[in-house]
Amino acid sequence: MQRVLASIPGKTENQKYARAKKTLVVTTKKSMSLEVCKPSADFQFSLVTNCPGNCEYCYLHTTQSFKPYLRTYVNIDEIFSTIESHISKNNNNITTFEAASAGDPLAIEHITGSLAKTIEFFGSLEKGRLRVVTKFDNVDSLLNLKHNGHTRFRISINSKYVIETFEHNTSNFIQRIEAASKISNSGYPIGFIVAPIMVYENWKEEYANLFNLLKENINTSKSNEPITFELIQHRFTSTAKDSILKRFPNTKLDMDESKRNLKWGMYGRFKYIYSKETVKEIKEYITSIIKSNFPDSVIEYFT
Numbered sequence: 396m397q398r399v400l401a402s403i404p405g406k407t408e409n410q411k412y413a414r415a416k417k418t419l420v421v422t423t424k425k426s427m428s429l430e431v432c433k434p435s436a437d438f439q440f441s442l443v444t445n446c447p448g449n450c451e452y453c454y455l456h457t458t459q460s461f462k463p464y465l466r467t468y469v470n471i472d473e474i475f476s477t478i479e480s481h482i483s484k485n486n487n488n489i490t491t492f493e494a495a496s497a498g499d500p501l502a503i504e505h506i507t508g509s510l511a512k513t514i515e516f517f518g519s520l521e522k523g524r525l526r527v528v529t530k531f532d533n534v535d536s537l538l539n540l541k542h543n544g545h546t547r548f549r550i551s552i553n554s555k556y557v558i559e560t561f562e563h564n565t566s567n568f569i570q571r572i573e574a575a576s577k578i579s580n581s582g583y584p585i586g587f588i589v590a591p592i593m594v595y596e597n598w599k600e601e602y603a604n605l606f607n608l609l610k611e612n613i614n615t616s617k618s619n620e621p622i623t624f625e626l627i628q629h630r631f632t633s634t635a636k637d638s639i640l641k642r643f644p645n646t647k648l649d650m651d652e653s654k655r656n657l658k659w660g661m662y663g664r665f666k667y668i669y670s671k672e673t674v675k676e677i678k679e680y681i682t683s684i685i686k687s688n689f690p691d692s693v694i695e696y697f698t
């Protein structure tokens with residue numbers, strides 16, 4: 396893999412980063428140990444690592460900034476065996492697996508087809524459930540699969556300002572809503588991840604508009620399962636801030652540590668979250684507008 400990075404063209408780190416985002420390595424997944432993935436699922440596994448999107452706040456800046464090229468894994472049967480073995484150790488309980496915590500598999504599904512295979516694999520499992528989150532609208536090849544209601548798609552959404560200012564090379568809001576509607580009409584359980592929730596001038600008005608638009612376009616799901624929401628406030632680590640400022644020197648991201656509280660996070664780093672008062676305000680406000688627009692929905696967590 397070091398050879399891959401060395402051979403990516405570009406004189407500066409930023410040029411290499413831009414080219415790496417367009418470089419796909421076809422390889423095998425070596426480690427078959429699955430990490431715990433709270434709060435979104437019991438475990439996580441990867442069909443792909445990294446993503447061609449270029450969101451300024453992306454969590455990958457912290458975890459994978461030194462290897463930003465995309466990897467897709469071809470030893471899918473081995474990955475499936477590992478999943479089955481984790482389910483068999485869970486005392487006959489339902490076990491949930493997140494497929495998009497190290498990258499966005501939808502972004503390159505038209506090349507790999509691996510998510511489609513994985514959805515049908517989970518469709519055949521009595522005790523396994525798949526969870527996928529995406530900012531891409533590449534769903535047409537997934538609409539007629541035998542998913543058996545065992546895959547929950549969550550579309551990542553945000554206010555107009557956040558999507559247009561920070562989420563480069565991803566599907567736009569309307570494309571994501573259309574994708575959510577298609578997925579919902581195909582009987583998949585659906586949900587929305589609102590992340591990262593940001594506080595800025597007019598944030599309340601913009602988030603209210605977001606949920607009004609969602610309600611107009613997605614009022615019910617064909618699945619018997621409720622629509623879910625996962626809420627994640629904006630946070631950053633010192634390492635991420637350094638990478639972001641190198642890659643996006645004119646970023647408008649608010650990363651002023653003096654206005655934030657410190658919280659110990661995964662990957663052994665402190666992260667800067669909003670102050671206690673702001674966290675309370677975000678949580679109460681977003682919860683209230685979700686409940687007024689989607690009274691039967693479930694808010695799975697706020698973090």
Ligand code: SF4
Nearest residue numbers: 446448449450453530
């Ligand atoms: S779409 Fe997701 S994984 Fe891809 S760059 Fe944006 S935040 Fe990162």
